[in-house]
Amino acid sequence: MALSGLDIYKHLPKTNCRECGFPTCLAFAMALAKRQTTLDKCPYITPQAKNILDSASQPPVRLIAIGEGEDILEIGNETVMFRHEEKFFHPCGIGFLIEDNEPEAKIIEKIKTINSLQFERVGQLIKVNLIAVRQTGDAAAFASLVKRIAEQTKLGMVLISNDAQALKQAAAVIAKRRPLIYAAGKDNLTEIAAIAKESQAALVVTSDNLEELSQLTAKVNEAGVCDQVLEVKSKTLSGNIWALTQIRRLALKRNQRSLGFPAMVIVDEKDTYQEINKAATFICKYASIVIIKSVEAWKVLPLLTLRQNIYTDPQRPLQVEPKLYPVGNVSEKSPVLITTNFSLTYYTVLSEVESSKVPSYIISVDTEGMSVLTAWAAEKFTPDKIVESINKNNLREKVSHNQLVIPGYVAVMSGDLEDKSGCKILVGPKEAAGIPSFLKNLERNGKIQSQILSSQ
Ligand code: SF4
Numbered sequence: 041m042a043l044s045g046l047d048i049y050k051h052l053p054k055t056n057c058r059e060c061g062f063p064t065c066l067a068f069a070m071a072l073a074k075r076q077t078t079l080d081k082c083p084y085i086t087p088q089a090k091n092i093l094d095s096a097s098q099p100p101v102r103l104i105a106i107g108e109g110e111d112i113l114e115i116g117n118e119t120v121m122f123r124h125e126e127k128f129f130h131p132c133g134i135g136f137l138i139e140d141n142e143p144e145a146k147i148i149e150k151i152k153t154i155n156s157l158q159f160e161r162v163g164q165l166i167k168v169n170l171i172a173v174r175q176t177g178d179a180a181a182f183a184s185l186v187k188r189i190a191e192q193t194k195l196g197m198v199l200i201s202n203d204a205q206a207l208k209q210a211a212a213v214i215a216k217r218r219p220l221i222y223a224a225g226k227d228n229l230t231e232i233a234a235i236a237k238e239s240q241a242a243l244v245v246t247s248d249n250l251e252e253l254s255q256l257t258a259k260v261n262e263a264g265v266c267d268q269v270l271e272v273k274s275k276t277l278s279g280n281i282w283a284l285t286q287i288r289r290l291a292l293k294r295n296q297r298s299l300g301f302p303a304m305v306i307v308d309e310k311d312t313y314q315e316i317n318k319a320a321t322f323i324c325k326y327a328s329i330v331i332i333k334s335v336e337a338w339k340v341l342p343l344l345t346l347r348q349n350i351y352t353d354p355q356r357p358l359q360v361e362p363k364l365y366p367v368g369n370v371s372e373k374s375p376v377l378i379t380t381n382f383s384l385t386y387y388t389v390l391s392e393v394e395s396s397k398v399p400s401y402i403i404s405v406d407t408e409g410m411s412v413l414t415a416w417a418a419e420k421f422t423p424d425k426i427v428e429s430i431n432k433n434n435l436r437e438k439v440s441h442n443q444l445v446i447p448g449y450v451a452v453m454s455g456d457l458e459d460k461s462g463c464k465i466l467v468g469p470k471e472a473a474g475i476p477s478f479l480k481n482l483e484r485n486g487k488i489q490s491q492i493l494s495s496q
Contacts, residue, residue: 043093045070051089052082055095059083075099075119081353100291102243102301104267104328106133106170106220113169115328116302121292124354130302131351133329134319134343135170135198137306140185143149147185151192152265153335159344162358162383164343166407172198172222172269172331177456179206187209190217198222198244198331204231211239219267220244220329224260226252227361233263240268244304248274250286254298262296269329270303277318281325288326302328314345323347357409358383364433365390368399372440375400375482377468377475378426379447380407390473401438405429412447421450423457430461445478 062068062367072093079085079093101115111132111357117418120126126364136154138147151171158167160313169191175182180202190197199210200222205223223244237241243265250272257268260327272283287303291295307330310390311317316339319330323346334340352358362381366374379389383413393400405425407415415421426444430436441443442463446454448470458465469478 043073046071049095051093051389053086055084055086057084060293066210071248072353093483100300100445101288102267103130103358104269104302105195106198106218106242106428108193108217111116111169111194111196113196113329117301118288118326119292121288123350124135125366127353130328131172131347132323132327133196133346134167134323134340135172135196135331137172137174137200137331137333138189139174140182145236146314147189148192150335151189153337154195155193155451157335157337157340158343161345161348162387163347163360166348168340168344170196170198170220170329170331172200173210175199175201175203175206175210175318177192177404179203182206183209187213190214192406196220198329202228203414204228204235207232208235208238211235215239215241220240222246223271228264229256229259233260233265236260236265236267242269244269244271245301246273247272248272250283250299254296256299257298258349268301270299270301271305272303277321278318281321284322284326295478304329304331306331307333312339319343320346324350333403338464341383359409360404360431362404362406364435364438365402366399367393367402367405368397370399370401370438372438374398374439374447375403375438375479376435377445378405378429379403380405380410380421382407382409382415389475392472392475394477396479398479399474400479401435403429403433413449415449416453421454423460426457429460430463444483 052069053263054065056064060068063072068082096344099117099118101118104115106113115130115133122412138150153390154168154171173186186242196216197217197219199207199219201207211219211221218241218441220242221319223237223246225246229426244262245256245260245268247256253270253272259458270287273300274280274283287299287488291300297396307315307318309318311335315332315334319332320343322330323343360383367385379385379399383424384403393402405421407420410418410420412421444463445466445468449470451467454465454467477488
């Protein structure tokens with residue numbers, strides 16, 4: 041188990057000399073416990089204390105990298121069972137299975153589709169990570185296919201085979217891409233570990249039970265392969281969830297080094313809805329890689345969205361910069377919509393304003409990333425804050441009318457806001473979906489009038 045700040049403090053010199061950059065040894069210990077600094081910043085640690093703290097400061101789940109360049113996938117290094125305890129750090133990699141017996145044209149089409157699976161959501165680019173190629177036939181043909189696929193994608197690659205020779209040849213042709221090799225089990229451990237060691241690739245270690253898996257990882261480690269990914273093969277969904285949960289729990293709570301690696305699942309499911317349901321479950325608990333067969337965007341987007349939500353910091357809502365955003369070809373007569381700077385709220389409003397085709401301004405008020413009703417209840421979305429935001433963004437220099445549109449859910453603040461801003465307040469729809477028709481009505485009825493905003 042990771043040491044607490046106080047546990048670490050017991051081993052420090054306690055002279056408060058500040059050479060580590062912290063005002064006291066206790067502050068340094070606390071930062072070390074949160075992995076915000078490193079042990080080498082203190083020059084006065086005794087070798088004995090260093091030994092103890094060094095091993096305790098190793099991440100309980102090893103960080104593994106697959107691939108290269110911008111598309112490198114880093115998994116592991118997680119520190120908590122539940123995201124509300126801190127956060128999950130390295131998002132689960134989502135990959136796709138391609139078999140070498142599929143027609144070449146179909147494979148090329150799949151790769152094109154997989155490469156295009158990236159979307160912008162709440163200001164972030166969310167995309168897929170891996171292509172897994174499974175061998176069913178000739179070793180040389182497999183290596184050749186792996187080479188061709190590698191030329192068509194920058195994504196990380198997983199090489200799947202029971203044939204050591206096939207894995208060796210394929211790993212050699214894309215050695216620079218740092219593929220993930222699948223898999224070493226009790227019958228082929230020595231051979232496959234040697235291939236992973238030679239190509240400096242991470243290796244999947246597989247078993248149908250945790251006890252054996254724990255023994256196998258220790259042997260793979262002795263064989264010189266430290267970067268491992270775990271797989272427990274179970275025939276049932278509950279069996280898989282149980283294994284993934286136990287692996288995470290034993291690594292974090294019992295400091296079981298032999299299970300201190302990220303885990304993966306290949307979802308082998310014919311029913312397409314079940315496939316996505318299972319993949320979603322594994323993203324939540326606790327797979328670091330999920331491989332599926334389906335490549336259609338409508339199936340993949342929900343998984344990417346789910347992953348994005350699971351791996352955000354629960355203590356820090358996603359926020360946009362609080363400011364005045366012009367949408368479309370705005371003029372001094374364009375309507376002004378007020379909302380909060382919670383990303384999801386802002387981007388939902390933005391997309392509805394865009395779809396209305398009515399050029400408009402959006403002011404995102406700094407509500408510390410809270411949504412409309414939450415911010416209103418917490419007194420972060422108040423008439424005073426809105427007026428402050430209007431003034432800060434020099435709205436009066438941008439528009440010649442004096443009307444503001446506020447979200448329907450905070451209609452209650454209309455009177456107060458009208459008094460404080462000197463503007464006429466229009467209550468917009470409660471749901472963002474109503475914005476297009478609201479703006480079109482506004483435009484049609486000429487409600488945005490050319491009145492100069494009174495100065496405040
Ligand atoms: Fe304490 Fe070491 Fe930091 Fe000095 S450098 S304050 S001894 S932790």
